[in-house]
Amino acid sequence: MxxxxxxxxxxxxxxxxxxxLPANENQCVDMLLKHLSTRDAIWQKALSNSALCIAVNHTIAVKSTVLKTGDEVAFFPPVTGG
Amino acid sequence: MVKLIKVQTADFNQQQEYERLRDHPSTGAIVTFTGLVRDISNGENINALTIEHYGIMTQKILAELVANARKRWSINDCTVIHRVGDLQLRDQIVFVGIASLHRGEAFAACEFIMDFLKTQAPFWKKETNAEGKQYWVDAAQSDQRALEKWR
Known part of the structure; x- marks a missing residue:
């Protein structure tokens, strides 16, 4: 998963x-995003935001980052702390 | 190098943090920065602030920022505290304190850590305006530009 x-x-x-979600072989972040975007128009719009940030296992990642079972993927807007 | 990194809901005491930084016998300079909840943000009157974070990643990123600062400057001690949860006007949000041999290193390292914290550490602010409406704060372009001086 x-x-x-x-x-x-x-x-x-x-x-x-x-x-x-179950992990698929050779699935990258972009494929995961495409899969999630099929849920409905809200998901499609929110996940297509060009400013969307990605982390995989607590490290900043990119759309081509390959995922494996047990990974933790996070999606978030640009950070605003401090 | 000693270091202290904390993410907490509780307030912090500047004097206590300063005294801890002052402990190292070779320290000749301490620079501290404190960020506060202010009443105006992007032209809006603000009544309160809520800060959300991605706990495990926050700790990791803050530790990396401190390690990167240490590669560039000689630092005896360093403290980074960031609060999360519900905050009110004038509350303290963030504290960065650097103890080093000389002031130049302490000033630079403190600014470096704050500049990267604001653009890389996964914290998000949600403001409550005077009418009670809540909205998420947009990232400022000026924060990204502030990084250019460290390239």
Missing amino acids: IKILFFASLKDQLKTESIE
Whole structure:
């Protein structure tokens, strides 16, 4: 399984904090995003935001990052702490 | 190098943090930065602030920022504290303190850590305006530009 987390405005838009999906062989972040975007128009719009940030196992990742079972993927808007 | 990194809901005491940084006998300079909740943000009157974070990643990123600062400057001691949860006007949000031999290193390292914290550490601010409406804060372009001086 892959654990997927959403934070801040993205979590509010999707009304979802976390989900789990089965891991597919050679699946990259982009494929996961495409899969999630098929849920409905809200997901499609929120996940197509060009400013979307990605982390895999707590490290900043990119759309081509390959995922494996047990990974934790996080999607979030640009950070605003400090 | 000693270091202290904390993410917490509780407030922090500047004097205590300063005294801890002052402990190293070769320290000749301490620079501290404190960020506060202010009443105006992007032209809006603000009544309160909530800060969300991605716990495990936050700790990891803050540790990396401190390690990167240490590669560039000689640092005796370093403290980074960031609060999360519900905050009110004038509350303390963030503290960065650097103890080093000379002031130049302490000033630079403190600014370096703050510049990267603001653009890389996974914290998000949600403001409550005077009418009680809540909204997520957008990232500022000026924070990205601030990184250019460290390239």
